[in-house]
Amino acid sequence: MGAISSRMLWFRGRRAPEEQGAARNEEAVAAGGAAVRQEEREEPQLPATPRGRKRRNNRGGPLAKTPRRERARDRSRSLYEALFLRGEGSDIQIRALGEEWSLHRVYLCQSGYFASMFSGAWRETNMNTIEIQMPDENIDREALNEVLGSLYHEAIVIHPSRVIAILATASMLQLDDLIQQCGDIMKDTVSTQTVCNYYYSAENYGLKNIKAICLQWLLDNLMTHTSEELLLDVNLDLMKEIIASSELFVMEVEMDVYSILKKWMFLQLQPTWRGTRRSLLPDANLWFANYRRESEGTPFLETEQGRAFIPVFQKLRLAYIICDLPSAHIIDQDALIPATWLTPVYKEQWLTLLLAEQTRELGPMNVLVSDVQGNSMRCGGQVRRDEQCTWKWTGFNFGWDLVVCYVNRRIIFRRSALRKSCGLGVSLLWQRKVAFRLRLVSLDRAGRAVFRKETEYQILSLRKDQELEVVNLQNQDLIFPIYLACNFLYLAPESSSAQRGGTL
Structure with a gap:
């Protein structure tokens, strides 16, 4: 400590x-108990004075x-x-x-x-x-x-x-x-x-x-204030519970969860590692690369040392990692995850992409919390100071190009259109629906929440360039930085073959 x-x-x-029927303790116990009883008696009260105050008997000297x-x-x-x-x-x-x-x-x-x-x-x-x-x-x-x-x-x-x-x-x-x-x-x-x-x-x-x-x-x-000491202390069962939770504050996207797991697994395997925070990920990459060469290219999770970590990596939401090209390249290059895990995800995600782009599927019409809890995309950001800022989460988001704005203590979602310079993947359909929840938290130096606010799961329906105020913080006593986390479900489970396959 x-x-x-x-x-x-x-x-x-x-x-x-006191034990009933038991003999008294030795004289010291009896005397001690008697002293307690005698001193705990109420002092005698004399009649009240004409002014309504009670007089005290001063007998007993200074002890009184x-x-x-x-x-x-x-x-x-x-x-x-x-x-x-x-x-x-x-x-x-x-x-x-x-x-x-x-x-x-x-x-x-x-x-x-x-x-x-x-x-x-x-x-x-x-x-x-x-x-x-x-x-x-x-x-x-x-x-x-x-x-x-x-x-x-x-x-x-x-x-x-x-x-x-x-x-x-x-x-x-x-x-x-x-x-x-x-x-x-x-x-x-x-x-x-x-x-x-x-x-x-x-x-x-x-x-x-x-x-x-x-x-x-x-x-x-875990992801807002990552430290090597904390990663070393988290055991396998606890990490599995954390990674599986939709309550995890993810910074920035699901790929960052994979990066955290890679560093955590390295520290579990090399608990005597000493280095700077900046060098942890490069050192982990180098260690796994050397191990891959020694094991002749076998995916790490299929090796003897790696099998113990399978239950944790199975909680990754891989479908939201491979939607981003640089992230997909890193997953392929690291070769930690077996191809037998990835191939079905690529197939199902491709079918989901086609469903979103080539049908009139608008997205979820109703919100079932169980669907969003286990299948949602997790992403987040940080508002460092009380000043205007804007960001968006990259990758193919099923026909959405959503821009998040913090302005005048309000969180605003805006759906961009092709005429704005906001990247690719914007659907030409006039309307899309998405199920989402937004959570905000401020943390003190010990990491304890001093401010927390969240929305219910709800359906967001925006036309192109339309804006929606999601949270208003104007009357809140805020402490910066504020961490923001979102859960998104772009397609209803009953419509998505990917989710029927259990990959989301």
């Missing part, structure tokens, strides 16, 4: 329950002037030192990780783990010394000591660098409040350095909301 200094206090709001919260804190500290640190009145010893703690059953029963152990027909129920084997490598002696101590203390300080170890220990001991507090810390400290470890820990310990937060962070940041 490095320089991260955030911390969270975990406050305990209840005292340890001490705020109630400070007295409770001092009381808690004294009990912690006497019972946990010095083990006074201990009635059970806990051994684990080469250490021994002298503790008290009445306090340990706050833990679901120990409560079940002491109340059931377990071998350890009546034992005075219990040795615990740690089933989780994330649990260390320091974390176990802190969590056991939290049963005696009013508050526990949890640093983000220790949150996973505390979470693992709290999960084993079944301390739900502490688990929740660990989740709160993780939520507030997600960053490039922590996101993957938090994701894996949330998955292991059942924190579904933290897992979702981390996944959303990765969908927002």
